[in-house]
Amino acid sequence: KPTNNLTEIKEAVGSIKRDDSGVERVFSAIYMAADQYRMLRAPDADTGQPARNVMLIAFTDEVGDDQDGLESTIRKCRQYEMPVYVVGVPAPFGRAETLVKWVDPDPSFDQTPQWGQVNQGPESFMPERIKLNFSGARNKDADPIDSGFGPFSLTRLCVETGGIYFAVHPNRNVNREVSRNETAEFSAHLKHFFDPNIMRKYRPDYVSQDEYVRRVSSNKARTSLLQAAKMSWISPMEEPQTRFVKRSEAEFANELSEAQKAAAKLEPRMQALYDVLKLGEADREKEVSPRWQAGYDLALGRVLAVKVRTEAYNAMLAAAKRGLKQDDPKSNTWILEPANEISVGSRMEKDAENARALLERVVNDHPSTPWALLAKQELENPVGWKWKEDFTDFSPPGNGGGGNGNAPAPANDAKRMMAKPAPKRAPPKL
Numbered sequence: 001k002p003t004n005n006l007t008e009i010k011e012a013v014g015s016i017k018r019d020d021s022g023v024e025r026v027f028s029a030i031y032m033a034a035d036q037y038r039m040l041r042a043p044d045a046d047t048g049q050p051a052r053n054v055m056l057i058a059f060t061d062e063v064g065d066d067q068d069g070l071e072s073t074i075r076k077c078r079q080y081e082m083p084v085y086v087v088g089v090p091a092p093f094g095r096a097e098t099l100v101k102w103v104d105p106d107p108s109f110d111q112t113p114q115w116g117q118v119n120q121g122p123e124s125f126m127p128e129r130i131k132l133n134f135s136g137a138r139n140k141d142a143d144p145i146d147s148g149f150g151p152f153s154l155t156r157l158c159v160e161t162g163g164i165y166f167a168v169h170p171n172r173n174v175n176r177e178v179s180r181n182e183t184a185e186f187s188a189h190l191k192h193f194f195d196p197n198i199m200r201k202y203r204p205d206y207v208s209q210d211e212y213v214r215r216v217s218s219n220k221a222r223t224s225l226l227q228a229a230k231m232s233w234i235s236p237m238e239e240p241q242t243r244f245v246k247r248s249e250a251e252f253a254n255e256l257s258e259a260q261k262a263a264a265k266l267e268p269r270m271q272a273l274y275d276v277l278k279l280g281e282a283d284r285e286k287e288v289s290p291r292w293q294a295g296y297d298l299a300l301g302r303v304l305a306v307k308v309r310t311e312a313y314n315a316m317l318a319a320a321k322r323g324l325k326q327d328d329p330k331s332n333t334w335i336l337e338p339a340n341e342i343s344v345g346s347r348m349e350k351d352a353e354n355a356r357a358l359l360e361r362v363v364n365d366h367p368s369t370p371w372a373l374l375a376k377q378e379l380e381n382p383v384g385w386k387w388k389e390d391f392t393d394f395s396p397p398g399n400g401g402g403g404n405g406n407a408p409a410p411a412n413d414a415k416r417m418m419a420k421p422a423p424k425r426a427p428p429k430l
Contacts, residue, residue, distance in 0.1 A: 002037055002054065016059060018186070022429025024062040026154065027069035030084060034076045041080040050081075055163065057085045061186075063096075063119050063151040070153045071208070074160045083163035090167040090190060091121035091151045092144035093370040094129025094229075098188035099144075101180070102427040109425050113185075116427035120188055123147035123155070124204040125212045126226055128292075130273065130299045131233040132306065143180075143191040145370055146172075148199030156206040169193070186430075198368050202291040221287050221296045224280030228299055231276070234269050236306050240313060242336040244320070245392050256317045263314035270307040277303055294362055294371035301358030301375060308342070308352045308383045315344035316385045324387060331389035338382040352383045 003009060033056055040052040056077065077084055092098045099115040122128075149155060150165040158165040170184040174193045183189045205212055216222045241259040246252040277300045287293050316336060324334060342349040362375035 002040065002052075013059065020428055024060060024064050025066045026058055026060045026062075026064040026086075027066045027073045027157070030056055030058055030157070031069060031073045031076050034073075034080060034082050038080050041082065054080070054082045055085060056082055057087070058154075059087045060154070061089050061100075061118070061120070063091075063121065063153060067153045070157060074157055077157075077161040082161065084157050084161045085163040085166070086150070086154050086158055087166045087168055088150055088154055089120050089188060090169055090172075090193075091123035091147045091149055091155075092188070092190065093147040094122055094124075094127050095144055096121050096127070098190070100188050100430050101183050101185055102430065103185050104425055106425075108422065110422045112424070113180075114427050115189075116430040118188065118430045121147065121151055123149040123152055125152050125207075125209065127229045128225060128295045130225075130228050130303065131231065132273070132302055133233065133235040143189060145192040145373065146190045146194055147370065148194045148196060148202065149204060152204060152206075155204075159206045192370070192373055194370060195368060202294070202366075202369060204291065219280075219287055219292070220283035221280035222283075222292055224277050225292070225296050225299055228273055228276045228303075231273060234266070234273065236266065236310070243390075244334045244336075246332050246334065247394070253321050256321050260314055260317050263310050263317075266310050267307075267314065270303065270310055274300075274303050274307055290366065294366040294369065297358045297362045297365075298371045298375055301355050301362065302378050304351050304355035304358065305378050305381070305383050308348050308355060309381070312342055312344055312348055312352075312384050315348070316387070319344060320387070326389065328389050328391075330391055332394075333390040333392045335388045335390050336385050337388050339384045339386040340382045341386060342384040343386070348384075355383060 003012075037054060040054050041050040043050055096119055097117050098120045100118045102114050102116050103111055104114075146169075150158075150167045155165040157163075169190065170187055171178050171182060171190075172193045174195050177191055178189070178193070179191075180189050205215055207215070216226055240262055241255075244252060244255050244259070277296075280296060281300070284293075284296055287296065313336070320334065340352075342352050356379065359375040359379050363372045363379070366372050
């Protein structure tokens with residue numbers, strides 16, 4: 001029920017129970033509350049002023065399963081001048097989903113943390129970030145980062161009605177990475193957070209769908225970025241083969257050809273992504289929004305870097321099949337190492353320079369933002385390759401001692417008699 005008693009408000013907030021249904025109808029709840037208590041905003045017959053000022057406060061940890069009710073909820077709340085305030089979660093940068101840490105509330109079950117998928121984003125009407133993973137043994141894109149804002153629909157509801165969206169996370173730290181281990185239970189893991197004062201000028205466009213589409217259509221850089229963001233996930237070559245042993249010319253050439261297949265599969269997908277983004281280059285300098293500037297430059301810079309890295313790998317292998325200069329006559333192994341040099345084509349060298357320029361522009365023009373963080377991560381990966389000679393000993397290994405004739409160790413009965421692990425339950429729909 002409506003109240004202006006602070007103690008009652010605190011008690012009501014403290015009594016909120018965890019919802020295990022996995023269904024979030026936050027827009028329906030706000031619409032119904034505004035409609036139910038609209039009489040409090042009816043004008044007084046004598047003064048003409050509403051009987052009470054009313055604000056609606058919602059607590060939620062998701063984006064809401066009924067976002068199609070956003071426009072009607074905005075109209076209802078604006079009709080009765082009821083500002084909406086939401087205490088919710090930060091939206092992950094350019095992503096719809098995050099992973100929430102779940103520990104079984106029943107101690108009789110396995111207490112090992114598990115991770116459940118939850119919709120908490122994106123921060124903009126449409127994702128404005130390409131789906132391109134990072135290369136390397138541990139994919140850096142697997143861990144979402146903070147966008148600096150709340151989920152789009154809920155934040156827009158607050159903005160349009162004169163309220164505020166409060167993005168709350170128990171592990172927020174703008175000074176360092178946040179690990180999965182330290183992430184609180186029932187919270188999403190966001191690896192990096194950003195200063196809200198810096199992020200303020202990168203605010204998404206909190207407008208209707210029609211107005212958003214109109215603004216996007218006004219600039220080719222925006223249009224191409226959104227088109228590229230809609231394309232399916234692309235992963236760079238995962239741990240491509242870099243060591244090639246030359247037992248014979250035929251075996252060496254065959255091994256190089258097999259390694260080229262990974263690059264051959266990726267090259268056309270990267271070219272398609274690049275072609276889409278390239279269409280927006282003509283309007284890039286007309287763009288005045290820092291958010292769209294950073295988004296486009298990061299996307300084109302990353303795509304160019306991965307494109308060059310893939311093409312250079314393929315070209316280096318092709319050149320090796322034609323013959324490699326051998327400095328040490330004992331060498332029988334060739335190792336391909338990452339390097340910032342491009343020795344297999346002037347076009348690739350120019351593309352590599354453009355990629356570095358775009359990524360450095362993002363780092364310099366948009367410091368301490370999600371775009372700068374991702375640009376730095378891409379710059380850490382050299383775009384080229386170089387060959388290094390090595391030697392592999394083909395001598396057969398010596399026979400092992402087989403335990404030197406000793407009797408096998410006795411069975412560990414104590415370990416066998418240990419208590420069975422607690423049963424494990426899968427997380428519910430979060």
